[in-house]
Amino acid sequence: MKSAILVFPGTNRERDAADAIKLVSGKAPTMVWHQETDIPDVDLIVVPGGFSYGDYLRAGAIAARSPVIADLMKKAKSGITVLGICNGFQILTETGLLPGSLARNTGLDFLCHDVHMKVDNNQTRFSNKYAPGQIIRFPIAHHDGNYFADPDTLKKIEDAGQVVFRYCTPNGDISMQGNPNGSINNIAGLTNSDGNVMGLMPHPENLIDPLLGGTDGRIMFESLIGRAA
Amino acid sequence: MKARILITLKTGVLDPQGKAIQKALGSLNFDGIDGVRQGKVIEIDLAETNEVAARKQVSDMCDKLLANTVIENYDIELIPSAA
Amino acid sequence: MKARILITLKTGVLDPQGKAIQKALGSLNFDGIDGVRQGKVIEIDLAETNEVAARKQVSDMCDKLLANTVIENYDIELIPSAA
Amino acid sequence: MSKLDPGNNSEPEVNAVLGAEHGLAPDEYQKIIDLIERVPTFTELGIFSAMWNEHCSYKSSKKWLKTLPTTGECVILGPGENAGVVDIGDGQVVVFKMESHNHPSYIEPFQGAATGVGGILRDVFTMGARPIATMNALRFGEPGHPKTRHLVAGVVAGIGGYGNCFGVPTVGGEVNFHKRYNGNILVNAFAAGLADADKIFLSEAKGVGLPVVYLGAKTGRDGIHGATMASAEFDESIEEKRPTVQVGDPFTEKCLMEACMELMASGAVIAIQDMGAAGLTCSAVEMGAKGNLGIRLDLDHVPCREDAMTAYEMMLSESQERMLMVLDPAKEEEARGIFEKWGLDFAIVGITTDDLRFRVVRNGIEVADLPIKELGDEAPEYDRPWVAPTPKAPLEAGAIPDVDIADALLTLIGSPDLASRRWVWEQYDHLIQGNTIVRPGSDAAIVRVTGHDKKALAFSSDVTPRYCEADPFEGGKQAVAECWRNLTASGATPLAASDNLNFGNPEKPEIMGQLVRAVEGIGEACRALNFPVVSGNVSLYNETKDEPILPTPTIAGVGLIEDLANTARMAFTAEDEIIVLVGATDSWGTHLGQSIFLREICDLEDGPPPPVDLEQELRTGNLVRGLIHDHLVTAVHDCSDGGLAIALAEMAIASGIGASTNAPADPSQVAAFFGEDQGRYVMTLRLEDRDALWDRCEKAGVGIAEIGKTTASELKLGEAKPISIEDLRDRHEAWFPQFMKS
Numbered sequence A: 001m002k003s004a005i006l007v008f009p010g011t012n013r014e015r016d017a018a019d020a021i022k023l024v025s026g027k028a029p030t031m032v033w034h035q036e037t038d039i040p041d042v043d044l045i046v047v048p049g050g051f052s053y054g055d056y057l058r059a060g061a062i063a064a065r066s067p068v069i070a071d072l073m074k075k076a077k078s079g080i081t082v083l084g085i086c087n088g089f090q091i092l093t094e095t096g097l098l099p100g101s102l103a104r105n106t107g108l109d110f111l112c113h114d115v116h117m118k119v120d121n122n123q124t125r126f127s128n129k130y131a132p133g134q135i136i137r138f139p140i141a142h143h144d145g146n147y148f149a150d151p152d153t154l155k156k157i158e159d160a161g162q163v164v165f166r167y168c169t170p171n172g173d174i175s176m177q178g179n180p181n182g183s184i185n186n187i188a189g190l191t192n193s194d195g196n197v198m199g200l201m202p203h204p205e206n207l208i209d210p211l212l213g214g215t216d217g218r219i220m221f222e223s224l225i226g227r228a229a
Numbered sequence B, C: 001m002k003a004r005i006l007i008t009l010k011t012g013v014l015d016p017q018g019k020a021i022q023k024a025l026g027s028l029n030f031d032g033i034d035g036v037r038q039g040k041v042i043e044i045d046l047a048e049t050n051e052v053a054a055r056k057q058v059s060d061m062c063d064k065l066l067a068n069t070v071i072e073n074y075d076i077e078l079i080p081s082a083a
Numbered sequence D: 001m002s003k004l005d006p007g008n009n010s011e012p013e014v015n016a017v018l019g020a021e022h023g024l025a026p027d028e029y030q031k032i033i034d035l036i037e038r039v040p041t042f043t044e045l046g047i048f049s050a051m052w053n054e055h056c057s058y059k060s061s062k063k064w065l066k067t068l069p070t071t072g073e074c075v076i077l078g079p080g081e082n083a084g085v086v087d088i089g090d091g092q093v094v095v096f097k098m099e100s101h102n103h104p105s106y107i108e109p110f111q112g113a114a115t116g117v118g119g120i121l122r123d124v125f126t127m128g129a130r131p132i133a134t135m136n137a138l139r140f141g142e143p144g145h146p147k148t149r150h151l152v153a154g155v156v157a158g159i160g161g162y163g164n165c166f167g168v169p170t171v172g173g174e175v176n177f178h179k180r181y182n183g184n185i186l187v188n189a190f191a192a193g194l195a196d197a198d199k200i201f202l203s204e205a206k207g208v209g210l211p212v213v214y215l216g217a218k219t220g221r222d223g224i225h226g227a228t229m230a231s232a233e234f235d236e237s238i239e240e241k242r243p244t245v246q247v248g249d250p251f252t253e254k255c256l257m258e259a260c261m262e263l264m265a266s267g268a269v270i271a272i273q274d275m276g277a278a279g280l281t282c283s284a285v286e287m288g289a290k291g292n293l294g295i296r297l298d299l300d301h302v303p304c305r306e307d308a309m310t311a312y313e314m315m316l317s318e319s320q321e322r323m324l325m326v327l328d329p330a331k332e333e334e335a336r337g338i339f340e341k342w343g344l345d346f347a348i349v350g351i352t353t354d355d356l357r358f359r360v361v362r363n364g365i366e367v368a369d370l371p372i373k374e375l376g377d378e379a380p381e382y383d384r385p386w387v388a389p390t391p392k393a394p395l396e397a398g399a400i401p402d403v404d405i406a407d408a409l410l411t412l413i414g415s416p417d418l419a420s421r422r423w424v425w426e427q428y429d430h431l432i433q434g435n436t437i438v439r440p441g442s443d444a445a446i447v448r449v450t451g452h453d454k455k456a457l458a459f460s461s462d463v464t465p466r467y468c469e470a471d472p473f474e475g476g477k478q479a480v481a482e483c484w485r486n487l488t489a490s491g492a493t494p495l496a497a498s499d500n501l502n503f504g505n506p507e508k509p510e511i512m513g514q515l516v517r518a519v520e521g522i523g524e525a526c527r528a529l530n531f532p533v534v535s536g537n538v539s540l541y542n543e544t545k546d547e548p549i550l551p552t553p554t555i556a557g558v559g560l561i562e563d564l565a566n567t568a569r570m571a572f573t574a575e576d577e578i579i580v581l582v583g584a585t586d587s588w589g590t591h592l593g594q595s596i597f598l599r600e601i602c603d604l605e606d607g608p609p610p611p612v613d614l615e616q617e618l619r620t621g622n623l624v625r626g627l628i629h630d631h632l633v634t635a636v637h638d639c640s641d642g643g644l645a646i647a648l649a650e651m652a653i654a655s656g657i658g659a660s661t662n663a664p665a666d667p668s669q670v671a672a673f674f675g676e677d678q679g680r681y682v683m684t685l686r687l688e689d690r691d692a693l694w695d696r697c698e699k700a701g702v703g704i705a706e707i708g709k710t711t712a713s714e715l716k717l718g719e720a721k722p723i724s725i726e727d728l729r730d731r732h733e734a735w736f737p738q739f740m741k742s
């Protein structure tokens, strides 16, 4: 699988993502600087976590207006797989590739801890190696992860099965108790309507090794490989 | 010319900061507070001296970067520099 | 009564957000921008109808919670509700 | 208008009174005149005040710092540079230091703490090391004090705000509350980075006629006199000592780090120094003086973000996220390109000279011309009078009431100093970089060395200020021993330490006595445990209206783990295992003087602190590390604050597995369970390893007591009523969030 990782000033989880991809696919991704106007031909483009431009103005806002974004939009529309993690998710909503937006966590604090998620849709290229309804554990590390969409948009998302992961309690209840940041309908990750672009707040790339406490995140990268092998 | 842009969330859009402030004010015993919304104010010093042109420039800035028009409204106020 | 509070950084205090926005506007080819400062606007719906009392209440809120007076200034505008 | 008003452009007349306003004592002012044989200019006075204040010159502490052991097999570079450098094998080094940002954090907790983190990160990457971990040691006033909650919220958010955005995991630290910090909180920040041993960068300038380059953010009027403020007691006029607060910009710092790393890799960097306290002044003087060169700065080229800044202001500004370098002129264009790519300022602001002068030019006029070496070397150095603190009498026999052990445990596990710090560390990204093997909340955090499967580093920060108050010598020893013990309990081999000495006003002999005795204790312990001090920082004058803080010499230590398979955690791993107390005397616990039990249950802070037997400490620790390496023990936790009962409760909470102990034969149940005797570890082992373990202890000459077994889901201490782990956990987790909400 050939992959590329976009790097903006202030991106800081690009190495974590590269390590995960390399571990699973055996191939190191190409790092693409935000000033470049062409992303190489790859099977997967990752928009990684971090604080692009310090998250100043709005999380992801300035990055979403970088030179590299035009080609990202073009490739996304042509069906290339795009994965936005955390700040990457925020950037993708700012570009309009994904619906809705990410507001400040309800508790207003930055949060770093493990959360549980239920696999709502395992029929996507990002989640096909998970069992339907599987409860998985991922770490989060964000300040603005509170997913919001207006009622019409939300209905469309839900009707089309675009929600891939929902926050839940350890036993799988989709409730406020299992919801770390106030996201509407407990949405932790979702795709665009074509299913080739996904954004999620939790960090699969930080849970790829039993030594680090688990491998639930690795399965996402394995899902992607399975497809593009 | 100076431009002051008020960026506020559209009605119906979630405002966790506003809500948290309302709660905090409540626990500080301020009462009679029916609602709190938080937004941004951005002040820009412009070289442009013509009001029409300035307004056009600033509203372009808002559409292209400063506001996320899916969830935010903006309002531009122009303040001519003291000559 | 509605209160609009503008909270801005004191002169001389570094404003990383404003700086980043200014640069971003530059790279989007907006020119003639001499400076950008970012602040907050907080809008509060108050039950209080007396202007003097409302101003006093809101400035208390600012001192106690809304503004960090070590580095921020605030400015209160009162907007009577349309009756 | 005050003469220090940074907005005042007309230069005031320089005289002894103005010198005093700059924190220079009359004899110090006279020394300047004798040195340069004339009255200094206003800018020169500013430069002297920055170089000669306590913060930069260590004038009260230098004599005593020199007594600390700073060398060892693993030490590549001890104190003297931005951070210490320690060998970890495979051609790699760990670079680390701890530094305080106490005063600024009290005035503006968010920005003060944030810029503290920014400063220590800069110290580490200035040397060419990419930061891999940070810690923070925090002391606040009593929880009920009206300012405390606001300060906690601001400091924690500030540390998180900076470190999270910068992209370094914050893996450890400390939080204590005590009324003696009501007027002076402590924020000590630690950072560690990794580098190749042959790619360390230093501040010593080399070569005449080379460009001195300014990099990073622009200069504003922030923090002018910050260093002077850090060397003065707080008083009612603190408002006046508050010029512009420094605001941190972690985004710019992250870009600065990436740019520096690229620049270093390009071979362009000859010398590098970050601009920390007293910014341009300290960094330029240090680069020149270390290299036996002069420096000439032309301030007209300094990137400024405010209009009409004077030379005085530029020389004293503490704007953050700035660097000074001496560059290879052949690579100047390449260097400029790298900085422009990262959106940072790049300006040639000076040149190295061969005349050993520090010259500063503004608007074509020379506003300073000083002997560069003397600026540092001739800084005053004091042997301040000190008195040894009076030792505390042992507790009286009847001082300890007979209380219900289970109730006392429930109270203690949810008390401010022992409750879980989850509320704090969950606001810190402790996972970024994907190497955090043991997260915060354990004895030592463990961070894997990037690029290695098995190798890791362990980090811990420790000091028990109430012990130091009662006996600074034993307290200093104990801080080192506890740090070393925490590293050991994780299976790591302790390598070296950084110390951050926080005290009150050193001009008072009793405070100076605390400093002297604490440093002596630290030195003795570091020597005994082969745990050299490779970097550190001193923060004095932490007092308000004559009330000093508790003496707080924080010790931050780093340990090496060769193989992650040979480590231990504090969580119990299985039921029906044997629990032992290693390092014990015949008794389970004896020492209640200065214990948490005494303070929280009896409302008494009295008696001597527990003594530390360093020889016993070493023997026990080395044994424990061996047992971990040989997989003879299944869980390990050191016994510290709150004694055996708290250690057991923490092991139970971490695992969800219970424990039941025998009834101790000790005369006092309270002392057995809550005594804070030092040098002890609680461990578990499988039944079949019992003989092997006793054998090892006997051979090592280390005491061992079998105290009980792991069980299902209750903690039962001797005859006391059992407590469910749920109850323990609820109490433990509840205090912090509730306190912050209330």
Ligand SMILES: Nc1ncnc2c1ncn2[C@@H]1O[C@H](COP(=O)(O)OP(=O)(O)O)[C@@H](O)[C@H]1O
Binding pocket: D055, D056, D065, D068, D078, D079, D080, D081, D082, D083, D084, D097, D099, D123, D276, D277, D499, D500, D501, D533, D534, D535, D536, D537, D538
């Ligand atoms: N308590 C201490 N113990 C050991 N070394 C210390 C101590 N305090 C300061 N140092 C060392 O003195 C040097 C100067 O310290 P400091 O001025 O704080 O560094 P910086 O210039 O990087 O801010 C550093 O190398 C530091 O490690």
Ligand SMILES: [Mg+2]
Binding pocket: D082, D123, D274, D276
């Ligand atoms: Mg330094």
